[in-house]
Each structure stands twice: as C-alpha cells, then as structure tokens.
Amino acid sequence: MTTVRKRADARRNEQALLDAAAxxxxxxxxxxxxxxxxxxxxxxxxxxxxxxxxxxxxxxxxYRHQVEACAEAGPELRxxxxxxxxxxxxxxxxxxDFLGTKHGLAEVLxxxxxxxATLHTWFVDRLVPVCAELLAAAxxxxxxxxxxxxxxxxxxxxxxxxxAGTDERYDARRMVRILMAGLRHD
Amino acid sequence: MTTVRKRADARRNEQALLDAAAxxxxxxxxxxxxxxxxxxxxxxxxxxxxxxxxxxxxxxxxYRHQVEACAEAGPELRxxxxxxxxxxxxxxxxxxDFLGTKHGLAEVLxxxxxxxATLHTWFVDRLVPVCAELLAAAxxxxxxxxxxxxxxxxxxxxxxxxxAGTDERYDARRMVRILMAGLRHD
DNA sequence: CACGATACGGAACATTGTTCCGTTTATCAA
DNA sequence: TTGATAAACGGAACAATGTTCCGTATCGTG
Numbered sequence: 553m554t555t556v557r558k559r560a561d562a563r564r565n566e567q568a569l570l571d572a573a574a575x576x577x578x579x580x581x582x583x584x585x586x587x588x589x590x591x592x593x594x595x596x597x598x599x600x601x602x603x604x605x606x607x608x609x610x611x612x613x614x615y616r617h618q619v620e621a622c623a624e625a626g627p628e629l630r631x632x633x634x635x636x637x638x639x640x641x642x643x644x645x646x647x648x649d650f651l652g653t654k655h656g657l658a659e660v661l662x663x664x665x666x667x668x669a670t671l672h673t674w675f676v677d678r679l680v681p682v683c684a685e686l687l688a689a690a691x692x693x694x695x696x697x698x699x700x701x702x703x704x705x706x707x708x709x710x711x712x713x714x715x716a717g718t719d720e721r722y723d724a725r726r727m728v729r730i731l732m733a734g735l736r737h738d
Numbered sequence: 739m740t741t742v743r744k745r746a747d748a749r750r751n752e753q754a755l756l757d758a759a760a761x762x763x764x765x766x767x768x769x770x771x772x773x774x775x776x777x778x779x780x781x782x783x784x785x786x787x788x789x790x791x792x793x794x795x796x797x798x799x800x801y802r803h804q805v806e807a808c809a810e811a812g813p814e815l816r817x818x819x820x821x822x823x824x825x826x827x828x829x830x831x832x833x834x835d836f837l838g839t840k841h842g843l844a845e846v847l848x849x850x851x852x853x854x855a856t857l858h859t860w861f862v863d864r865l866v867p868v869c870a871e872l873l874a875a876a877x878x879x880x881x882x883x884x885x886x887x888x889x890x891x892x893x894x895x896x897x898x899x900x901x902a903g904t905d906e907r908y909d910a911r912r913m914v915r916i917l918m919a920g921l922r923h924d
Numbered sequence: 925c926a927c928g929a930t931a932c933g934g935a936a937c938a939t940t941g942t943t944c945c946g947t948t949t950a951t952c953a954a
Numbered sequence: 955t956t957g958a959t960a961a962a963c964g965g966a967a968c969a970a971t972g973t974t975c976c977g978t979a980t981c982g983t984g
Contacts, residue, residue, distance in 0.1 A: 596933035662901050708913040711897045715848050727894040734920025782964035
C-alpha cells in the first residue's frame with residue numbers, strides 16, 4: 553500500500569494549522585472562531601475546511617496524543633494500583649486532569665451539537681471501553697455498585713467538569729470525588 | 739406610589755411574547771432564535787428587546803413561577819421529611835425535575851456566557867439559600883459531609899442534568915442520586 | 925520547462941444576535 | 955370628537971461567525 557504523498561505545501565499548512573489551533577484553544581478555548589485560527593496559521597479559511605472538514609476533526613487531531621495516553625494508562629493502572637477501585641479512581645483523575653485544562657472542551661463534548669458529533673464519537677469509542685474494563689473489575693471485586701455503565705459514568709464526570717476553572721467557588725475535582733464515593737454504595 | 743400604567747398594546751405584546759417564548763422553549767429549547775419567538779408572537783424583533791433587554795430576562799420571566807415554587811418547597815420539605823437528609827434529597831429531586839424538562843436550560847445555566855449572567859444570578863440568589871438551609875441541617879445532623887457548599891452542590895447537580903433527555907443511555911437522575919449518596923461520606 | 929492536478933485565498937452566502945430609525949398607535953386633554 | 959404627543963412598533967441594517975465557491979497560484983512530474 554503505497555501511501556499517496558500529499559503536496560509539500562499541504563503538509564506544511566496542516567502542521568501550521570495544528571499548531572495554531574492548539575495555541576488558540578489554550579488561549580481562547582475550543583470555540584475560538586475559525587478565522588482566528590486561519591489568521592494565526594497564515595492561511596485562508598477554506599484551507600481549514602480542506603484539511604479538517606469539521607471543527608471536531610481539528611479538535612480530535614490536536615488532542616489525539618493526549619487522549620491516546622489517557623486510554624493507554626487504563627490497563628497500566630489496573631495492574632499497578634492497590635485495588636480495582638483505586639485504579640478506577642486514578643484513571644478518572646487523569647480524565648479530569650485532561651478535561652480540566654482544556655477550556656471549553658467538556659462543554660462541547662456534551663453539547664449535543666451535531667458539529668461535534670465526530671468528537672463525541674471518538675471520545676466514546678476510545679475511552680469508554682477502557683473505563684468499562686476498570687469499572688467491571690471494581691464491580692467484580694464488590695467495591696462499587698454494579699448498575700452503572702461506563703458511558704454513563706464518563707458522561708457524568710465530563711458534565712461535572714463543565715465550567716471548571718471559570719469559577720473558583722466550584723471545584724470540579726471535588727465533585728467528581730464525591731460522585732466516585734457515591735459509587736461505592738449498593 | 740401610583741404605578742405608571744403601560745400602554746395596552748405593550749401589555750398585550752408582552753404577554754404574547756411570554757406565551758410564544760414558553761411554547762418555543764418547549765419545542766426547540768431555550769436557545770431558540772429570537773426571530774422565531776418574535777414571529778410566533780406576531781411582533782417585530784425589536785419588541786422583544788424592548789420588553790426583555792436580554793434573553794436571560796425573558797427566560798427568567800417564563801420560569802419565574804416554577805422556580806419560585808421550587809424555592810418555597812424547601813422549608814416545607816424541611817418540616818415534613820423524615821430526616822434532614824431526606825429533605826435535601828427530595829428537594830434536589832424537585833430541582834432535577836425542573837431542569838430536566840427544560841430543554842437546554844441546564845446547559846445555558848452553566849455556560850458562563852455573559853448573555854445569561856442575569857439568569858445565573860437569579861437562580862443562585864433564589865435557590866442557593868434554600869439549598870444551604872437544607873444542607874446545613876443535614877450536616878448538623880451528621881448525615882452528610884460538612885465541607886460542601888450549597889453553590890457547589892447545586893452547580894454539580896445542574897451540570898449532571900446537562901444533556902438529560904437527549905440520550906436514553908444517560909440517566910441524569912441516577913447520577914444525581916449517586917452524587918447525593920457520595921455526600922454521606924466524610 | 926511546461927503542463928495537469930492539487931491546493932490556496934478571499935469573497936460571497938447563510939444564520940443569528942443586536943441596534944437604529946421612520947412610522948404607527950394609544951392616551952388624554954381640549 | 956378630535957388633534958397633539960409620547961410610547962411603542964416593525965423591519966431594515968449592522969456585526970459576528972460558520973460554510974461554500976471559484977478564479978488563481980503552486981507543486982510535482984515527464
């Protein structure tokens with residue numbers, strides 16, 4: 553399978569867009585206007601759409617590595633943590649860390665806006681199985697109630713992370729800890 | 739204090755707008771375009787802004803009675819429930835009922851969008867004290883941990899309600915129950 | 925070096941919130 | 955009843971943003 557090599561300027565622009573988007577996401581949030589990203593990368597708006605048909609594709613590309621790392625940490629924690637429940641809690645911590653530092657990502661993930669359907673699907677496909685594994689192990693060990701599905705838990709945690717960092721009176725991490733504590737009941 | 743009586747057409751239009759907005763909120767969500775509300779009420783867009791300077795004011799006007807009822811239920815539950823914790827849980831249930839049936843309201847409440855600042859403030863001012871009362875009673879009775887503030891709890895619950903009703907795999911009410919269960923730990 | 929395919933840039937279009945202004949209408953006094 | 959006046963109105967106009975289109979420029983290859 554000989555990969556068709558893209559033109560040099562196309563590859564250059566794609567990288568410039570990824571860099572510009574990453575910076576803009578940090579500075580303004582994932583809902584930064586496309587024109588701002590384009591200007592920052594020194595390209596026209598159409599170039600964004602050519603490389604990333606939807607905004608979701610761009611977000612996915614920017615955060616691919618970090619989400620991948622989070623997914624891979626699941627099995628590792630399962631092996632190294634003192635108990636299945638600990639493994640689950642620590643993994644959820646990683647997830648919260650990730651979401652908490654991405655201004656507006658949690659919001660957009662749960663928004664239901666069709667623009668972000670790809671993003672939502674990608675998160676679910678990649679992370680829910682990992683969470684399900686940890687959750688099942690904890691349930692099998694009798695450490696958490698058995699009637700909660702991974703998708704539900706992740707969505708709840710994601711929801712709790714909305715607005716994290718915008719109001720010092722709201723501590724998303726603490727709320728997630730309380731939710732995880734509630735999981736222990738039957 | 740003689741109240742300056744507004745013109746008859748102004749009063750008529752204000753009521754028509756409230757009715758149209760209520761219907762549109764149910765049908766489309768609280769983020770329905772202003773033009774759609776105006777058309778439904780048979781008025782021009784400027785008439786909306788004349789009566790309700792911001793979208794938040796319109797939402798507040800539409801839901802005023804229901805939020806008021808929720809606020810008033812707090813002391814009643816406190817008196818009638820078998821325990822302070824039960825009172826708290828039941829009151830939170832009412833709150834979830836309210837949010838769950840208002841498409842997009844939970845989203846908008848936590849969005850941080852300055853457009854909805856008035857709405858956010860109104861919710862906080864009216865409901866947080868009620869929640870604080872119930873929470874303090876439960877904490878005094880040793881039924882819940884004492885380090886969670888009412889604002890934080892309500893915000894967490896509000897967040898968990900985001901997306902309720904748009905995905906049958908996510909049961910906001912169950913997640914709220916789990917959060918409330920987590921509150922019992924120290 | 926020339927040519928075809930690829931990619932580009934920015935104008936143009938669509939949607940939505942918000943404001944402005946010329947026109948209409950309700951109210952009240954004569 | 956009628957006319958003056960302040961209140962209220964409607965819709966055009968403006969601004970911001972997402973998305974698409976098309977004429978032009980550039981890359982890669984023979």
